[in-house]
Amino acid sequence: MKYVLFLAAIIIIFLLAYIVSNNKKRIKVKPLVTMLVIQLVFAFLLLNTGIGFVIITAVAGLFDHLLSYAAAGINFVFGGMANEGAGPFFLNVLLPIVFISVLIGIAQYIKVLPIIIRYLGIILSKVNGLGKLESYNAVASAVFGQSEVFISLKKQLPYIPEHRLYTLCTSAMSTVSASILGAYMTMIDPKYVITALVLNLFGGFMVANIINPYDVKEEEDIIDVQEGEKQTFFEVLGEYILDGFKVAIIVGAMLIGFVAIISMINAVFEAIFGISFQVVLGYVFSPLAFIIGVPAAEMVEAGTIMATKLLSNEFVAMMDLAKVADSLSSRTVGIISVFLVSFANFSSIGIITGAVKGLNEAKGNQVAKFGLKLLYGATLVSLLTAAITSIML
16 A cells, blocks of 8 residues: 555656646656666665664764763753753753864865765755756755855855756755754654765755756856865864754754744734644645655644744754653654654745845845745745655554
8 A cells, every 4th residue: 555655656646746847848757767766776775684783873973972061062052051961952962062062163174075965965966967066066955054145155145047046945945954954853763864965965965856857058067166265174163063053053043933923823823713824734745645655544633743844944843852752653653753854844935035145145035036946945845755665664
């Protein structure tokens, strides 16, 4: 049954992308098939093999150590503020982002990160049917984040046409940044975080190939990133420390606002209709939850969490999942977990638009124009990742 549902999910997701395609005649079938096979192989390796277990255990262990190192700095500054044994969300989940950001800055300074990103981008362009720039951007988005990645493309940004800009933004919204992986791993099983990170990379290429197909000429495909002024090691450390803290503060502020708004809307709906707004959305999203493999008995609850992620952000949805995880099957928890690992939500439209507009106002206006279509595509990527994961559980 799950294989039948998987085939139905793939057909429906591809059809939903096809309906809004800019140029249906230029869709390339071969890259789609190739990347679907690659996704299935990676999902199998990561979720069902000893190799995958070793990889995930190693990565999770690495982040456990990093989070413990981060805790040393956090406890030094904030020790005594929390009750003994308590674990405030801001201190334990968000502030470690600062330390992870520092490590990324060091890797950037010693020139390791740019080399890895550049050559991974070139290799990926051989299989995804897109340009080197798009491939570079997808990998860079998974390292820098959805807004910071465009800084590395500042020099090229004025010359990027609108159709390529859409693909770049889809990748940025579909992936998650390395600096925030540790935070996710404190909330859901690390194996689902890593699986989603890999599958979303290829899923973004696949959905973009359907919604926004085009060919790139060699002379248009420049991926050299802007170097800028040479910084000293300690300037880099300071910059990335502040960037990491800024991200933690922004996420924290968004959580306060979104949790409060959702709480208010739920109270109003319950007072008027006797049912919460999130449950209403759960019924709307429940068919999608069923299609991607969630058992029928749990599809409304799963749909509610999926809708929460779309309307607010993945952190709010992950907290909601943690509250009900014990009442759901392990299959449902796994499927919904990978669905949540992306930046595909309404607030990300504003984040990406603002990031691009800060670098180039005209390009920022273009992003704002296709903002809803961008979210539509990124959500399809999350559904695709969840569907592929479902047949491995």
